Amino acid sequence: MRPTQAVARPLTRRIMQGAAGRYTVYPNRLHNRSIITLKDHLFFSKAVAEGAGRNGSVKSFGDAPLDLKLAMPKVAGGKGDGQNPEQLFAMGYSACFLGALQLVGARAGKKEIVDKAKVHATVFLGHPTDANMEGFGLRVELTIEGCEDDALIQAAHEFCPYSRALKHGIDVKINKA
Structure with missing residues (x-):
């Protein structure tokens, strides 16, 4: 199946300037999720x-x-004739999720179940369904190959930093150089 031709919509002043020139606030949008913050970094x-x-x-x-x-x-x-950010995101997410799956499998004493697993990530770039949100959005599909244990897959999803970032949000700071 071949993806359809992307149609780029022009950015409006609201998007380009954003709130305080740093990011965009979309009116009438409620965000009821927590943001993950770090107490340290490894x-x-x-x-x-x-x-x-x-x-x-x-x-x-x-x-x-x-x-x-x-x-x-x-x-x-x-x-x-080059890579794109969605490819890089898919590569990072699939590798991170596989690592999380192997770690939770080992901790559960089921290392042999996840040893030969593969994680396929597909990242879709498209227009958001929310009419108030301009620009583009992402959708991700992960397919786990070689592991049929739903509990391990769910545990990996809870553990993986990429999954956490997408589910809970992350702390993003924008600085000027």
């Missing part, structure tokens, strides 16, 4: 994006630096 990752946004480049730093050319997918009107 690790951090740093990356920088530059150039023409989704057609620019992104670099990470650390033990094994990564330098990628970004490109809009062909189906979205781009050249498709």
Whole structure:
């Protein structure tokens, strides 16, 4: 099945300026979920994006630096000759969820059940159904292969930082350099 051609809507002044110039507040939207905050950190990752946004480049730093050319997918009107943020998100989420699944499996004494599991992540970029929200949104589907234990899969979903971020929200700070 081939995805449909993406249609980009122009950004309005409300989106570009946002509340206090930092982020957008959507009127008539209630957010009744908690935000995960950290008491410490065990690790951090740093990356920088530059150039023409989704057609620019992104670099990470650390033990094994990564330098990628970004490109809009062909189906979205781009050249498709580079990676896109949704690919990177899918890769990170699937790897993180697999790690969480293997950890909870080992803790439950069911290591052999999850040893050969695979996690497939599909990240969809599209327009939100909420008419008051402009721009784009994401939807994620995870498919677990090689593990039929629903309790382990649910435990991994509760443990995985990506799942937690999407379910509960995360603390995001925007700073000027």
